[in-house]
Structures are given as structure tokens and as C-alpha cells.
Amino acid sequence: MINEILILLAKVIIIILIPLGVLPLIIHVERRGAAFIQKRVGPNRVGPFGLLQPLADVVKFMFKEEVAPSHVRPFFYKLAPIFAVMVALMPLASIPLCAPFIIGGETIFPESFRSSMGIFYVFAAASLGSYAILIAGWASNNKFSMLGAIRASAQMVSYELSMSITLVAMFFLYGTNDLHQMVAYQNETILGFLPRWGFFYQPIATVIFLVGIFAESNRLPFDLAEGESELVAGYHVEYSSMKFALFFMAEYIHMIVLSAVFIILFFGGYNLLPGMSLLENMIPLPILQTASLIIKVGLMIWLFVWVRWSLPRLRYDQLMDLGWKRLLPLGIINLIITVAFIYFQK
Amino acid sequence: MAIDILLTVICSIFALVVVISSNPMVSAFSLLTMFVAMAGIFFQLGSTFISAIQVLVYAGAIAILFIFVLMLLNIDDYKKHLSRNNVKPIVGIVSAMVLLGVFSIIITNNFDYLSKDQLPQTNMMDLFKELFEKYLVPFELATMLLLASVVTVVSMLKKSLGNNEDGDQA
Amino acid sequence: MNLLPVILFVVIGFLLGIGLLTVSVLLGKKPKTVREHDIYESGVNPVGSATRRYDVKFYLTAVLFLLFDVEVVFLFPWALTYQESSMKGLMIAEFVFFMFIFIVGYLFVLFSKSLDWED
Numbered sequence: 001m002i003n004e005i006l007i008l009l010a011k012v013i014i015i016i017l018i019p020l021g022v023l024p025l026i027i028h029v030e031r032r033g034a035a036f037i038q039k040r041v042g043p044n045r046v047g048p049f050g051l052l053q054p055l056a057d058v059v060k061f062m063f064k065e066e067v068a069p070s071h072v073r074p075f076f077y078k079l080a081p082i083f084a085v086m087v088a089l090m091p092l093a094s095i096p097l098c099a100p101f102i103i104g105g106e107t108i109f110p111e112s113f114r115s116s117m118g119i120f121y122v123f124a125a126a127s128l129g130s131y132a133i134l135i136a137g138w139a140s141n142n143k144f145s146m147l148g149a150i151r152a153s154a155q156m157v158s159y160e161l162s163m164s165i166t167l168v169a170m171f172f173l174y175g176t177n178d179l180h181q182m183v184a185y186q187n188e189t190i191l192g193f194l195p196r197w198g199f200f201y202q203p204i205a206t207v208i209f210l211v212g213i214f215a216e217s218n219r220l221p222f223d224l225a226e227g228e229s230e231l232v233a234g235y236h237v238e239y240s241s242m243k244f245a246l247f248f249m250a251e252y253i254h255m256i257v258l259s260a261v262f263i264i265l266f267f268g269g270y271n272l273l274p275g276m277s278l279l280e281n282m283i284p285l286p287i288l289q290t291a292s293l294i295i296k297v298g299l300m301i302w303l304f305v306w307v308r309w310s311l312p313r314l315r316y317d318q319l320m321d322l323g324w325k326r327l328l329p330l331g332i333i334n335l336i337i338t339v340a341f342i343y344f345q346k
Numbered sequence: 347m348a349i350d351i352l353l354t355v356i357c358s359i360f361a362l363v364v365v366i367s368s369n370p371m372v373s374a375f376s377l378l379t380m381f382v383a384m385a386g387i388f389f390q391l392g393s394t395f396i397s398a399i400q401v402l403v404y405a406g407a408i409a410i411l412f413i414f415v416l417m418l419l420n421i422d423d424y425k426k427h428l429s430r431n432n433v434k435p436i437v438g439i440v441s442a443m444v445l446l447g448v449f450s451i452i453i454t455n456n457f458d459y460l461s462k463d464q465l466p467q468t469n470m471m472d473l474f475k476e477l478f479e480k481y482l483v484p485f486e487l488a489t490m491l492l493l494a495s496v497v498t499v500v501s502m503l504k505k506s507l508g509n510n511e512d513g514d515q516a
Numbered sequence: 517m518n519l520l521p522v523i524l525f526v527v528i529g530f531l532l533g534i535g536l537l538t539v540s541v542l543l544g545k546k547p548k549t550v551r552e553h554d555i556y557e558s559g560v561n562p563v564g565s566a567t568r569r570y571d572v573k574f575y576l577t578a579v580l581f582l583l584f585d586v587e588v589v590f591l592f593p594w595a596l597t598y599q600e601s602s603m604k605g606l607m608i609a610e611f612v613f614f615m616f617i618f619i620v621g622y623l624f625v626l627f628s629k630s631l632d633w634e635d
Contacts, residue, residue: 332622
């Protein structure tokens with residue numbers, strides 16, 4: 001019993017510490033990447049290559065004046081950032097970092113919350129993220145915040161629908177909703193050299209899902225929730241100091257979670273990267289698998305940065321058009337093609 | 347066991363807040379919390395799929411819908427016209443009668459309660475198989491119902507979509 | 517089958533949020549001026565209140581999402597059982613009928629211009 005609880009605690013702490021640990025690095029990559037793309041220098045003063053800049057920022061956030069404007073609804077105003085972090089962490093409970101492994105005759109599952117819900121849990125928990133934004137917008141009692149919040153939730157909801165439709169196609173292909181089995185399915189090769197990743201079977205679904213995770217995490221080119229040019233900063237106009245930092249943190253954790261789900265669905269999850277199997281004798285397999293998942297998620301994060309500075313923002317009507325009139329029908333067509341293909345193949 | 351009790355307590359408290367709170371937004375957010383706690387109860391009872399759907403549909407869509415309705419109506423405008431006083435006695439009498447009825451049922455009947463082991467052991471897949479092999483007509487009828495609701499919603503809102511000067515453009 | 521890990525995550529997230537906020541409250545400067553308490557509206561005095569009526573479009577989007585989402589939720593179990601089912605033909609027939617209704621509903625919404633956001 002005590003053993004079980006210790007193992008559970010270890011799992012929880014590892015899965016929370018990894019995203020929180022790489023968070024400063026991601027923020028640094030984002031800022032340096034932005035500078036690189038725009039031919040600027042970027043933060044390079046604090047520490048080697050400016051690597052300590054995020055830490056300096058955290059310290060700065062802590063010492064900032066703690067303002068709660070008088071027109072806000074105080075309880076909900078303070079609750080919103082806490083709620084955002086809470087909800088952002090929740091889906092992590094079911095993300096598998098590596099394949100189940102055996103220690104001392106006991107099979108250990110890497111995820112702390114294992115149930116027959118599988119990916120449903122991750123999806124359901126991630127869908128609660130829009131409430132943090134709604135609470136923040138409403139509690140701020142500010143026109144810009146309200147507009148940003150209501151826009152953001154309508155946007156997240158619209159893209160969730162297209163993502164759900166692609167998810168149906170993926171369930172149909174894999175025949176399971178268990179994240180481990182999905183990854184196991186992708187562990188083989190097709191045509192002798194290509195890994196059997198969901199991406200090669202479902203390129204359309206991959207694109208829809210990719211657009212969906214950009215919209216779900218409110219990142220450019222879908223940052224209509226913030227919309228700097230017309231809404232100032234959207235739902236967090238009235239937030240400053242640590243409260244703002246918490247929203248920031250929640251957004252990045254959300255990005256990491258959605259990237260991990262995307263990788264698991266379409267890019268082989270924790271399956272080893274090519275060439276990594278050479279190291280198998282030296283390093284235990286679970287560590288290698290965790291490393292390859294982290295590397296893949298890292299590449300996704302770089303894609304987030306890259307897209308952010310490459311694509312122009314959409315107008316709100318274009319955004320809704322893309323979600324409801326392009327991605328949704330595309331998802332339906334993709335589902336029908338998938339079903340027809342698998343049915344007639346046999 | 348402790349988790350079951352915790353979830354039930356959370357669920358009851360927030361259900362009460364939904365009814366008692368004078369601020370409709372607070373009610374809506376409490377409703378959301380209640381839905382999530384209820385999903386937890388479903389999970390503890392072994393219906394994992396239902397609990398996922400509870401969060402995805404109820405907490406993820408219906409609660410958002412309520413909040414949008416509140417933002418759409420701008421309750422503060424209507425508060426002036428609302429007075430609760432003249433309905434208070436009626437509401438009081440009706441709720442007292444309902445409570446009496448419930449208590450009389452509890453007192454006059456001997457209730458057996460199910461323990462968790464007595465619940466039928468079902469797995470998610472068994473449920474699905476039943477749905478698509480035995481209950482396929484209700485399953486298809488459900489879509490027809492949803493289609494009917496889509497048509498209703500769109501036709502009802504068509505009028506308000508026509509003249510937009512009432513609401514703010516966003 | 518235990519919800520304990522999820523509750524652990526919620527508690528940890530809550531403590532993390534509260535903790536960081538408390539640190540900031542303890543270490544941060546206290547606000548001095550009254551102007552800081554004003555609504556932020558690009559430095560101009562605020563006009564009107566924030567609780568105003570929003571476009572009915574948002575509501576429509578939410579309702580349509582709800583209805584289509586319920587339909588998709590029905591498809592999840594369908595996709596999951598197909599491979600194990602012994603009656604593949606029946607399952608496909610159900611799917612065809614279901615998608616037909618789904619697409620009819622979608623086309624109705626599309627042609628009723630409910631999805632158009634520009635005027």
C-alpha cells in the first residue's frame with residue numbers, strides 16, 4: 001500500500017516537474033526564436049546566451065506591485081489564474097511518457113491516472129481550459145476582457161468540434177482509445193522503412209488536428225482572445241504581476257499537453273526516434289522513450305514559434321469560417337473516406 | 347470511500363450554490379463545478395465513458411451555453427424588473443409540500459441501498475455493443491432528434507440574426 | 517480504478533497557484549496610487565459598463581457546437597466497437613444513415629447562413 005502511494009507520488013511529481021522544468025527553456029526559445037526570425041538580438045544579457053533571462057523574469061514577476069483594480073469581482077478575479085494553472089495541469093495525469101515497464105516483477109504504468117477513458121480524459125480535462133479564460137474575462141469587469149473571453153471560448157469550442165471529428169477517424173483506424181495501444185500500433189514500419197505513424201495514414205486529420213491545437217491554445221495566428229491591436233490584451237488586460245505569469249504558465253502547459261497528444265496520435269508518441277535504438281544497450285528503454293517524446297514535443301514547440309512569426313493573424317469572421325466551413329466539412333469527408341477505405345479493403 | 351464522500355459533498359454544496367446564489371454567473375460556474383464532481387461520481391461507480399461524456403458535453407458545452415446566455419441577456423438590465431416577493435409564498439408552499447412528500451416516502455418505505463459490488467459489472471465495450479446491436483433504432487432516432495433541434499434553433503434565432511442593432515458587434 | 521491521482525493533480529495545481537500568488541503578495545510592492553484602480557481602457561476614462569449585451573451569434577455558435585458535439589460523441593463508441601464487431605455490414609449501414617443525417621443538419625445550418633460572421 002505504502003509502496004503504491006510512493007510510486008504514485010513519484011509519477012505525479014515527475015510528470016509535473018518535466019513541463020515546469022522546461023517552461024523557462026521554452027520561453028527562452030520562443031523569445032530567441034522570435035528575435036532570430038525578425039533579425040534581432042533578443043534577450044542575451046542574463047547568463048550565457050541569456051539563458052537565465054526567464055529566471056530573472058520570474059523574480060521580477062514576484063517583486064511586481066500586486067494590484068487588484070477596484071472594479072473587479074475580487075474572488076473570481078483571484079481565482080481565475082489559479083484555476084487556469086489547476087486545469088492546465090489536470091490532463092497531464094494521463095499522458096504516457098514511456099511504455100509500461102517492469103521493475104522487480106511489477107508492471108509499472110508511467111501515467112499516474114490510468115483508466116479505460118484513455119484519451120477521453122485528456123480531452124475532457126483540456127476542454128475545461130476555456131473556463132479559466134471565461135472566469136478571467138468576466139471577473140475583470142472590463143469590456144476588452146469580456147470580449148476577449150467570449151471570443152476565445154467561442155473559438156475554442158468551434159475548433160474542438162473539428163478535432164473531435166478527426167479523433168473519430170483515429171479511433172476507427174486504431175480501434176482503441178488507449179494511449180499505449182495507439183503508440184504500440186505505430187511502433188511498426190510500413191514499406192520497410194517508414195514508421196507506421198498515424199500521419200502517413202491520416203494526413204488530412206493531422207492537418208486538421210494541428211490547426212485545432214493552435215486554436216485551442218490561443219496561439220498566433222489564432223490569438224483573437226488577446227488580439228493586441230483591437231482588444232489590448234483580451235482576457236488578461238487587468239492582470240499584472242504573478243497573476244499574469246500564472247496565465248502565461250497555463251498557456252504553455254496547455255501547449256505542451258496538446259502537443260504531446262498530437263505526437264501520440266500522429267507521430268508515434270514515445271516510440272524511439274530513428275537511430276536511437278543504437279543506444280538501447282547503454283541506457284534503459286523507458287528513459288530513451290521519455291527522451292524521444294520530449295524531443296518530439298520540443299520540435300512541436302519550435303513549430304509553434306515558427307508559425308507565430310510566419311503567418312498573419314486571421315480576422316474573427318475568417319477564423320470562424322475556417323473552423324466551421326473548412327475544417328469541419330474536411331473532417332467529415334476525411335472520416336467518410338477512412339471508413340470507406342477500411343471497409344472496402346477487407 | 348473517502349473520495350466518494352468528498353465528491354458527494356462537493357456536488358451537494360455546489361448544487362446548493364447554484365440555487366441560492368443571487369448572481370447568475372456564480373450559479374453558472376457552480377453548475378460547472380457540480381458537473382465535474384458528478385463526472386467523478388460516475389467514474390467512481392465504474393461508468394468511465396459516461397464520466398468522460400459528462401465532462402465533454404455537460405461541462406464542456408452546456409455550461410458554456412449557460413454562460414453565453416447570461417452574457418447575451420445582460421442580467422443587470424432585467425434585475426430591476428424582477429421582484430421575487432410576490433412569488434415567495436407560492437414557492438415556499440410548493441417546496442414545503444415537495445419536501446414533505448419526499449420525507450413521507452422515505453419514512454413509509456424501507457429503502458435498501460445498493461453497494462458498489464451489487465452494481466452490474468459492465469465494461470465500456472459491452473455497453474457500446476449493446477448500443478449498436480440491440481438499441482440501434484433509438485441510436486438512429488437520437489440523430490433525428492438532434493437534427494430537429496438544429497433546425498429549431500436555427501429557425502428561432504433567424505429573426506434575431508436579421509436585425510442586429512440590438513446586440514453589440516464583436 | 518481510483519480518482520486519487522486526478523484529485524492529487526487538482527490539489528497540486530491549486531497549491532501551486534495559491535503559493536505563487538502568496539509569494540507575489542508578500543514580496544511585491546503595495547499599490548500606492550488610486551488611478552491604478554481604474555478600468556483599463558487605453559488611458560481614456562471608461563465609457564459605459566462592461567456588462568453589455570453580446571451578439572447572439574456567440575450563443576448560436578455554442579448551441580450548434582453542443583448539438584454537433586453530441587452527434588460526434590455518438591460516433592466515438594461506434595468507431596471504437598467497429599473492429600471488434602461481428603456485424604460489420606450493419607455497423608456500416610448505421611454509420612451511413614447517421615452521417616447522412618449529420619450532413620443534412622450541417623448543410624441546413626450552412627445554407628441558413630447561421631455560420632456567416634460578416635454582415
